[in-house]
Amino acid sequence: MREQVAQLAFVTIVAVLEQAYFSMEVIWARRKYTVSPPNTSGHPTFDRIFRAQLNCTEYFPLFLSALWVAGIFFHQGFAAFCGLLYLFARYKYFQGYAESAQGRLRPMYISASFLWLLIGLSLLGLLDYFLHSHYGVRIKPSLTSWML
Amino acid sequence: MREQVAQLAFVTIVAVLEQAYFSMEVIWARRKYTVSPPNTSGHPTFDRIFRAQLNCTEYFPLFLSALWVAGIFFHQGFAAFCGLLYLFARYKYFQGYAESAQGRLRPMYISASFLWLLIGLSLLGLLDYFLHSHYGVRIKPSLTSWML
Amino acid sequence: MREQVAQLAFVTIVAVLEQAYFSMEVIWARRKYTVSPPNTSGHPTFDRIFRAQLNCTEYFPLFLSALWVAGIFFHQGFAAFCGLLYLFARYKYFQGYAESAQGRLRPMYISASFLWLLIGLSLLGLLDYFLHSHYGVRIKPSLTSWML
Numbered sequence: 001m002r003e004q005v006a007q008l009a010f011v012t013i014v015a016v017l018e019q020a021y022f023s024m025e026v027i028w029a030r031r032k033y034t035v036s037p038p039n040t041s042g043h044p045t046f047d048r049i050f051r052a053q054l055n056c057t058e059y060f061p062l063f064l065s066a067l068w069v070a071g072i073f074f075h076q077g078f079a080a081f082c083g084l085l086y087l088f089a090r091y092k093y094f095q096g097y098a099e100s101a102q103g104r105l106r107p108m109y110i111s112a113s114f115l116w117l118l119i120g121l122s123l124l125g126l127l128d129y130f131l132h133s134h135y136g137v138r139i140k141p142s143l144t145s146w147m148l
Numbered sequence: 149m150r151e152q153v154a155q156l157a158f159v160t161i162v163a164v165l166e167q168a169y170f171s172m173e174v175i176w177a178r179r180k181y182t183v184s185p186p187n188t189s190g191h192p193t194f195d196r197i198f199r200a201q202l203n204c205t206e207y208f209p210l211f212l213s214a215l216w217v218a219g220i221f222f223h224q225g226f227a228a229f230c231g232l233l234y235l236f237a238r239y240k241y242f243q244g245y246a247e248s249a250q251g252r253l254r255p256m257y258i259s260a261s262f263l264w265l266l267i268g269l270s271l272l273g274l275l276d277y278f279l280h281s282h283y284g285v286r287i288k289p290s291l292t293s294w295m296l
Numbered sequence: 297m298r299e300q301v302a303q304l305a306f307v308t309i310v311a312v313l314e315q316a317y318f319s320m321e322v323i324w325a326r327r328k329y330t331v332s333p334p335n336t337s338g339h340p341t342f343d344r345i346f347r348a349q350l351n352c353t354e355y356f357p358l359f360l361s362a363l364w365v366a367g368i369f370f371h372q373g374f375a376a377f378c379g380l381l382y383l384f385a386r387y388k389y390f391q392g393y394a395e396s397a398q399g400r401l402r403p404m405y406i407s408a409s410f411l412w413l414l415i416g417l418s419l420l421g422l423l424d425y426f427l428h429s430h431y432g433v434r435i436k437p438s439l440t441s442w443m444l
Contacts, residue, residue, distance in 0.1 A: 001149055004427060009364075009365045013361070037400075038344050058202075060358070061208050066164055073150065102252050106415065130158075196334050198336035206350075210316070216307070217305045221305060249333055274306050278302065
């Protein structure tokens with residue numbers, strides 16, 4: 001089983017570390033702008049950093065789901081590569097949002113593109129799997145040879 | 149490995165698409181009621197839609213955990229079927245909550261029932277697995293033949 | 297596949313049940329302090345219980361990710377054991393936060409330690425896997441024999 005998921009597991013731990021970094025940024029912002037828990041608001045910059053972290057946290061399970069299904073049913077290496085690009089776009093999103101609400105937009109669209117790509121690859125991979133197991137038809141080999 | 153999880157992976161991607169739809173509803177509500185990020189409040193209807201999406205997001209990882217453990221240790225097809233019913237109840241919950249706080253209650257109870265069913269099946273499946281591997285006892289065959 | 301993940305699946309379901317318990321505590325606090333949805337604030341005790349549940353919910357996917365990667369690539373039994381200790385620390389965190397903002401701190405640090413331990417074990421397990429598959433080198437046997 002390990003060889004089918006090792007690269008996905010690696011990207012997963014990178015994603016966990018990125019979330020840990022975002023959480024620490026929130027803790028630092030809490031100290032800097034003196035916003036004590038359970039308050040979640042108090043200074044515009046803190047509010048944006050808090051929302052940036054919350055947004056990344058909300059998307060984290062969606063991202064992992066699409067990453068793993070795309071990796072297991074489409075192509076592990078390609079899914080892992082898209083996953084790393086998604087995580088980089090999320091990092092730029094966090095930085096941009098910390099500066100201004102406007103600054104979050106471009107990296108948000110880029111990260112959304114990579115998420116949709118992973119969802120699309122998941123659907124293609126699953127379609128290929130079900131077509132193959134029910135009708136013996138394969139669509140993936142021609143797709144991957146054309147893509148990679 | 150793929151044949152043991154293909155149906156679970158399919159329901160997972162359906163769940164991701166449902167969450168993407170909820171997120172878009174929030175974005176549309178932001179525009180309609182002019183609630184700009186990082187604000188998360190401003191109009192009663194927006195507040196309800198925002199809370200509905202947040203609640204579904206909170207339950208998403210719990211749902212996937214129970215879906216996969218029930219599917220791997222109890223019965224993949226039955227878990228996937230319960231999963232689709234859960235996702236349909238969540239859709240009705242989102243629609244109901246968008247209309248009124250009262251409107252969320254009935255589909256909320258229904259979705260909770262399917263989640264508890266998946267948790268129960270997970271526990272039964274794990275009990276069966278550990279009883280079998282330690283004492284050679286099986287409880288699942290009689291259960292599944294009675295249920296399905 | 298089942299024998300490689302059975303203990304992780306068990307800890308996962310314990311974690312789901314713990315989250316269900318936290319959610320119910322929020323519902324009970326909503327009734328006690330008459331804070332009706334979609335409101336998420338209204339009484340200091342309710343606010344703390346609500347934040348405690350939200351914090352545990354945010355960490356839930358990070359915890360599961362680290363638990364499974366550590367369990368599959370380092371050592372299933374040891375990862376499951378650390379996972380149970382994490383969940384116990386989270387229970388103490390929830391209780392402590394419900395009493396006072398100060399009361400959440402100690403169990404929060406303890407739960408964070410177990411999460412970092414799982415992340416560290418994940419990285420070690422993955423390092424061992426990639427070193428072994430690319431260079432035939434193993435670092436885990438000596439580590440686990442020293443640890444366990």
